[in-house]
Amino acid sequence: MSHDVYELSGVRCRELLESREASATELVQVYLDRMRGVDAQVGAYLLTNEEAALQQAAEIDAKPAEERRPWEGVPIAVKDILATKDMETTCASRILSGYRPPYDATAIRRLKEAGLIILGKLNMDEFAMGSSTENSAYQPTRNPWDLERVPGGSSGGSAAAVAAAETPWALGTDTGGSIRQPASLCGVVGLKPTYGAVSRYGLIAFASSLDQIGPLTRTVSDAAALLQIVQGQDPLDSTSTGLRGPLRLPTERDLAGRRFGVIKEFLGEAIDSGVREVFNDACKTIEALGGVVEEVSLPSVERGIAAYYIIAPAEASSNLARFDGVRYGYRSGEGEDLLSMYTHTRSEGFGPEVKRRIMIGTYVLSAGYYEAYYGQAQRTRTLIIQDFNRAFADYDYLISPTSPSVAFKLGERTADPLAMYLSDLCTIPVNLAGLPAISLPAGFSQGLPVGLHLISPHFGEQALVDAAHALEHRFQLEARPALTEVRE
Numbered sequence: 001m002s003h004d005v006y007e008l009s010g011v012r013c014r015e016l017l018e019s020r021e022a023s024a025t026e027l028v029q030v031y032l033d034r035m036r037g038v039d040a041q042v043g044a045y046l047l048t049n050e051e052a053a054l055q056q057a058a059e060i061d062a063k064p065a066e067e068r069r070p071w072e073g074v075p076i077a078v079k080d081i082l083a084t085k086d087m088e089t090t091c092a093s094r095i096l097s098g099y100r101p102p103y104d105a106t107a108i109r110r111l112k113e114a115g116l117i118i119l120g121k122l123n124m125d126e127f128a129m130g131s132s133t134e135n136s137a138y139q140p141t142r143n144p145w146d147l148e149r150v151p152g153g154s155s156g157g158s159a160a161a162v163a164a165a166e167t168p169w170a171l172g173t174d175t176g177g178s179i180r181q182p183a184s185l186c187g188v189v190g191l192k193p194t195y196g197a198v199s200r201y202g203l204i205a206f207a208s209s210l211d212q213i214g215p216l217t218r219t220v221s222d223a224a225a226l227l228q229i230v231q232g233q234d235p236l237d238s239t240s241t242g243l244r245g246p247l248r249l250p251t252e253r254d255l256a257g258r259r260f261g262v263i264k265e266f267l268g269e270a271i272d273s274g275v276r277e278v279f280n281d282a283c284k285t286i287e288a289l290g291g292v293v294e295e296v297s298l299p300s301v302e303r304g305i306a307a308y309y310i311i312a313p314a315e316a317s318s319n320l321a322r323f324d325g326v327r328y329g330y331r332s333g334e335g336e337d338l339l340s341m342y343t344h345t346r347s348e349g350f351g352p353e354v355k356r357r358i359m360i361g362t363y364v365l366s367a368g369y370y371e372a373y374y375g376q377a378q379r380t381r382t383l384i385i386q387d388f389n390r391a392f393a394d395y396d397y398l399i400s401p402t403s404p405s406v407a408f409k410l411g412e413r414t415a416d417p418l419a420m421y422l423s424d425l426c427t428i429p430v431n432l433a434g435l436p437a438i439s440l441p442a443g444f445s446q447g448l449p450v451g452l453h454l455i456s457p458h459f460g461e462q463a464l465v466d467a468a469h470a471l472e473h474r475f476q477l478e479a480r481p482a483l484t485e486v487r488e
């Protein structure tokens, strides 16, 4: 099989398998080779599942065509926050080193039921806390477009692996922007579904009222296909609802009559001029396709980051209480009694950003401050929800740049947590309101990818992928990251 890895999407892999132009073994081999050639530079994978993937592929290839399920044999890689049965799952934290879950996350189970082949587990910020993947306890991941720069985060491994064509597609998670921001910085598509569309069972919890699993892919069609595979109501997650109907592969090519509101508050000082230029051009493209673009104000979204950095740490401090050295992964050898064993395990097992969040969360939930911080943040969250509802009475979509800047240099923001937190200015309010949103590559600034961010009303995923698909065909970005394969 001759192949150009950058041309292989999930949908394309399926076509090649159906037409017998490629076997599952050949496809897995293509990606294992690519990984060997580039991952020493990119650092996207924490673990590869080589043996099991090749064995599964051989079994699929031995099956008669009529017994195969539609996606059977298509490879995929997943963020290491998703529990995979008997396969190490670390959340990029020392505290979970060596942890092999006895069960699969529901999203993983659905991938397996569809017959997809898991290539490996992808790097991330520890417990999904971060915007650059530099908080991984194991390794940094580098941006395939410029190896001196970050891939974004926390799903940086997922975005970089897709951008470097080390997998056709990947799963990530998004609590405040962790699918969309890395997708934007790496020039791939990232879709955060409506809260509840995908079960969170087996997704190691960061902030349960915000976390969602979603696809990072090369094309909008792939994002729709992958979401359709993993979505669905699940008795194991009482907040799961599934989508409100099957998600079709998008075919639309125009935006006639659709109304797009540009969120005024997301175009302030914080947005780099190069990003703003790409965004303005994207607005012109929307109009050229028949869409109506107007400015709209959602005053409360400016408080999104402040509210998020109370609500998310509050939930995290509670969720992370379970890592005590007894039930999962790492246990410190120090400590003469149970309490000091807990203390040593947690001091050695968690990295600095995770500790910062646990301390903030514990503080804002403490009895004397609860109303002043957590209560206020929840009220702010309600105002944000109301602002979105009001805007969606007038607009089909709300739009903004995905990230205020292009990919920044490794180390540039590690000493300044607040500068890092600003990376999610435009994405965080969407999680607070539980809305679906997509980031798709819209152009380049300084030779680096810039993403366009489209937001829909709850369960508006079909409309979201339809519009993104129409735009994707207009943007037609031909550039690819210049990665040279290096082999020992």
Ligand code: GLN
Pocket (backbone or CB within 6 Å): 128, 129, 130, 131, 153, 154, 173, 174, 175, 176, 177, 178, 179, 206, 312, 421, 424
């Ligand atoms: N960057 C944000 C944070 O650090 C969002 C992370 C996420 O979406 N998981 O919390």
